[in-house]
Amino acid sequence: MTDNATHPGYIAAIDQGTTSSRCIVFDTDGRIVGVEQKEHEQIFPKPGWVEHDAAEIWTNVQEVVDGAVRKAGVGRDEVKAIGITNQRETTVLWDKTTGEPVHNALVWQDTRTDALCRELGRNVGQDRFRRDTGLPLASYFAGPKIRWLLDNVEGLRERAERGEILFGTMDSWVIWNLTGGTNGGVHVTDVTNASRTMLMNLHTMAWDEKICASMDVPMQVLPEIRSSAEVYGHCAGGALEGVPVASALGDQQAALFGQTCFEVGEGKSTYGTGTFLLMNTGHKPVNSYNGLLTTVGYRIGDEKPVFALEGAIAVTGALVQWMRDQMGLISTAAEIETLASSVEDNGGAYFVPAFSGLFAPYWRSDARGVIAGLTRYVTKAHLARAVLEATAWQTREIVDAMAKDSGVELTALKVDGGMTSNNLLMQNISDVLDAPVVRPMVAETTCLGAAYAAGLAVGFWPDTDALRANWRRAAEWTPRMEADVRDREYKSWLKAVERTMGWIEEEN
């Protein structure tokens, strides 16, 4: 088939993730024809600090691209474009002339900028830049990480001010290297990644001079902000030399794109260790008064940008792991469903896993986990059920917050991630949302999203309708819970949530 001159070819996508880098080659139907993956080192210099070696990551990226293309058995002239999706917010600064990183990359999980963020809040607090950036001042975001590096690497600020230093999130780092690095590499980022720096103004889609000045970040280090789907340049070497580099999207935005959530009110939820729920809110950024983030969903070429509301749940799959590793009540994660299925209901028990406080929509760092409603009747099976219900109710809280902020009701929830193999959980989510929950046939929605955007940029796919036509429903769960049961259970859940608050007396 591949020797046919009319064969449409393939699209490659790089997923530069938190624990590994992957490359997947897709065909026009969005089917996987080759995959390669490589893990990189997690560096923990101090408690709360997490770093990556950006040079190691670039080496791995080259290897996985070569590997995936080789496994797919396709020639480089058959690969029509390559797209990039990446762990968001992770920050690297490098020397423009040598291409060497000046310090390990500061990973999104790294909390060393906590104090700096409080200081930057001054008398206003964490919402000082929210109106312009859609984000609260928190240690995740890239801007404060740049500032930390400039303050703490000797001589770096002077070099940055002389224009010798470049900043990038991992998309910029990979694209700059792919397109030639010191030999003509392009220094760009896309709107979704730029929207996680706290330095981009959502209303102008440009770097905000005032915020950069407040954070003391010299603007000459910043990459050019481009759309998520356009040709930034061409691969300068390797297995895909000459292939257009044609998309960049943060990982959660890529999953939104891969799930083809192109209409207002369409949303996706990725169930892993934690869970990220994003909903398309159309062409206008929606301010959140309910603890959500306002972020860019994607922008295709010259089209208007599409915005999204984002809600993160810190503990979902992690709670199942906790039941397995810390409590020893199950021996594999999948067994939680077996245990939970052995009883009809939660027996009156509710489990709020506020292990490090409550996140969206509450944002209470003084909260800690609670199991409420215990009686002698409750067994480990009831607790297993309460564990799964915790993920469902937390999803409901985010969905409710999104409806309040945007005025748009979620019509159906598209799901992906490892926990979608849990049938009981998926049914439970549908029950408590009172909306259908749909799983697509391709589990790799993140890579697929990057491939889709790159394919659109080079005309491999004509438009988003063609991408929608590729989307296949693998399973759908429809609500079965009676309304009065749902209301009663939700009330009990909210009561349990209330009991987590104020546990930590002194906030330092």
Added chain:
Amino acid sequence: MARSIQSLERAAAVLRLLAGGERRLGLSDIASTLGLAKGTAHGLLRTLQQEGFVEQDAVSGRYQLGAELLRLGNSYLDVHELRARALVWSDDLARSSGEAVYLGVLHHGGVLVVHHVFRPDDSRQVLEIGVMQPLHCTAVGKVLAAYDPVAHAEMMDAERESFTERTLTSEAALEECLELVRARGWASDVEETWDGVASLAAPILDRRRLTVGAVGVTGAVERLYRDGELRPELVASVRDCARAVSRDLGAARF
């Protein structure tokens, strides 16, 4: 009472001696406690070790109970683990075949559907996880009956309903059918359960090479059939999927 086998009695005595807490014993302790010659005890231990019932500590040379004994106690495969392992492969099968995929295990004398992937054509379909299907006339059921002696016995003991005029119900006809399943390595159901519907399935094996379930496709007989035969590329896709899931469960290549 029938005469008992002395070496089995002795092996049982060795296991009992090692049981209870974290006990590790040397060869001479075991031999003297049980009143056996060292050579006899060593022979017993070596056989038990080959079967995985006993393990020998590399450093001290002492013996303890082996992991296989624990597995015997809870050797069933968790069906949710099976679904988690099968997820990616069954999605692939649905895409490549264009048909709905079902994964079933033996449960209460029938087939319990533990995983179901929709036919990829955007038509309205209902998730059938948890549904029971008959053993004697579905492709998944026939695979289980062909390879799992418990399923076989349950199928033969059950009252076998005739759903269509093609349903096989007699013991002789079914035995012949299962013989063919074992010879080919896959089973089919051509309008034996529902008029107009065909299915085909292949066995999923675990680490011990025991059949723990079956995976297959179900669809309109017009699509699954060509020239009076099940399409060979469909058979290949189903068997590839079953092999891939088996490999994920730790079965050696087959």
